[in-house]
Amino acid sequence: MNPNLPLNRWWACACLALSMSLVGSYVALSKPLVLVFPVFLLAWLRFGIGGLAMWNWLRKPADEAPMTPRTRGLLFLESFLGNFLFSICMLFGVSMTTAVAAGVVMSSIPAVVAVLSWLFLRERIGWRSLAGIACAAIGIGLFSLQKVDAGVNAVVDTSGPFGISRALLGNLLVFAAVVCEASYVVIGKRLTEGLSPKRISAVINLWGFALVTPFGIWAAWQFDFGTVAAPIWVLLVFYALAASMWTVWLWMTGLKVVPASQAGVFTVMLPISAAAIGVVFMGERLTALQGVAFGIALLGLVLATLPERKGASK
Numbered sequence: 001m002n003p004n005l006p007l008n009r010w011w012a013c014a015c016l017a018l019s020m021s022l023v024g025s026y027v028a029l030s031k032p033l034v035l036v037f038p039v040f041l042l043a044w045l046r047f048g049i050g051g052l053a054m055w056n057w058l059r060k061p062a063d064e065a066p067m068t069p070r071t072r073g074l075l076f077l078e079s080f081l082g083n084f085l086f087s088i089c090m091l092f093g094v095s096m097t098t099a100v101a102a103g104v105v106m107s108s109i110p111a112v113v114a115v116l117s118w119l120f121l122r123e124r125i126g127w128r129s130l131a132g133i134a135c136a137a138i139g140i141g142l143f144s145l146q147k148v149d150a151g152v153n154a155v156v157d158t159s160g161p162f163g164i165s166r167a168l169l170g171n172l173l174v175f176a177a178v179v180c181e182a183s184y185v186v187i188g189k190r191l192t193e194g195l196s197p198k199r200i201s202a203v204i205n206l207w208g209f210a211l212v213t214p215f216g217i218w219a220a221w222q223f224d225f226g227t228v229a230a231p232i233w234v235l236l237v238f239y240a241l242a243a244s245m246w247t248v249w250l251w252m253t254g255l256k257v258v259p260a261s262q263a264g265v266f267t268v269m270l271p272i273s274a275a276a277i278g279v280v281f282m283g284e285r286l287t288a289l290q291g292v293a294f295g296i297a298l299l300g301l302v303l304a305t306l307p308e309r310k311g312a313s314k
Contacts, residue, residue: 012257016266019250023181024273026242027090027102031282033239034095036232041223043087044216047209049237050244057202064196071194074187078200079207082184087208087243090177096170098284102274104139104297105174109267112182120186139297142289185263189255197252205244 033042067075094102191200255263278284 008257012254013266014254015250016254016258016263017269019247019254020267020269021273022242022247022250024106024270025277026239026247027094027106027270028274028277028282029235030091030239031094031098031278033232033235034091036228037236038219038223039088039091039095040212040215041219042091042236043084043212044209044220045236046087046240046243047083047205047212048216049240050205051202051209053241053245054198054202054205057198058206061196061199064199065194067195071191074191075200075203076207078184078187078191079204080211081180082187083204083208083244084211086177086180086184087212089173089180093170093173093177096166097174098278101167101171101290102174102278104290104294105171106178106181106267106270106274108139108175108297109178109181109185109270112178113185113267116182116186135296135299139293139295142293142296181267185255185267188252189259189263192252192256197249197256200252201245201248204248208244 030042037045090102188200195203251263254266
């Protein structure tokens with residue numbers, strides 16, 4: 001028996017928790033960034049900065065086996081869903097809703113992970129997971145009823161397409177990002193079986209950069225970079241390194257030790273940190289309705305991620 005296993009597990013758990021805390025932080029902090037940069041330009045800059053920081057991570061380690069076609073396909077899916085689509089849906093969604101709302105919607109990640117694990121990994125969904133999914137849906141629905149941005153006491157713009165309110169559309173886009181993030185968790189566990197966390201981080205970032213480059217160049221051609229203030233550039237660098245480098249490396253490091261089904265519990269740090277940033281630094285506040293919605297969503301989180309009692313599945 002490996003005497004370092006408990007220590008390794010504690011380290012892995014710390015990596016998972018810190019990773020999701022950083023994700024929640026940059027979800028909230030991307031709000032001021034999307035007010036300055038077009039979404040596709042912001043995503044392009046994020047992948048570009050991350051790629052420069054991780055250039056040396058692209059090298060194949062000497063002890064790593066050559067990648068199979070299946071592994072290459074999983075890397076592309078990991079980047080397409082977890083990087084490209086997640087970034088686009090999240091950035092557009094956050095631009096239409098509040099950081100607190102985004103945090104509540106993202107409370108459903110563990111429940112969605114459970115569903116995808118059942119569909120693709122054939123893991124059984126118990127009654128707790130089903131109850132968690134129901135609670136998450138109720139919490140999101142209640143939060144979508146909120147018509148006022150509590151941080152600025154302004155009426156939410158309802159001029160979205162087909163008469164849909166921008167707040168509701170933003171929440172739906174954030175939920176689409178949730179599905180992408182859940183896919184990222186499920187696929188990531190398979191990738192850590194043969195690749196190092198650093199290599200995974202660098203390769204999926206490179207794929208993300210390639211996917212968004214046509215849109216990024218088009219957006220950059222029409223953008224006046226001289227209007228961007230210095231603090232925004234600093235925030236952009238933090239966002240890029242956190243989103244492309246730190247969070248991915250931390251998450252993949254944790255997944256090498258912790259099973260994917262148990263790793264879902266650490267996504268609780270994502271909505272908590274997103275909401276905390278919104279409340280503490282961005283002038284938002286929790287109303288009674290938002291508090292109830294957040295509580296129900298977190299109850300769903302707990303129900304979905306509690307381990308089953310031994311013998312329950314026998």
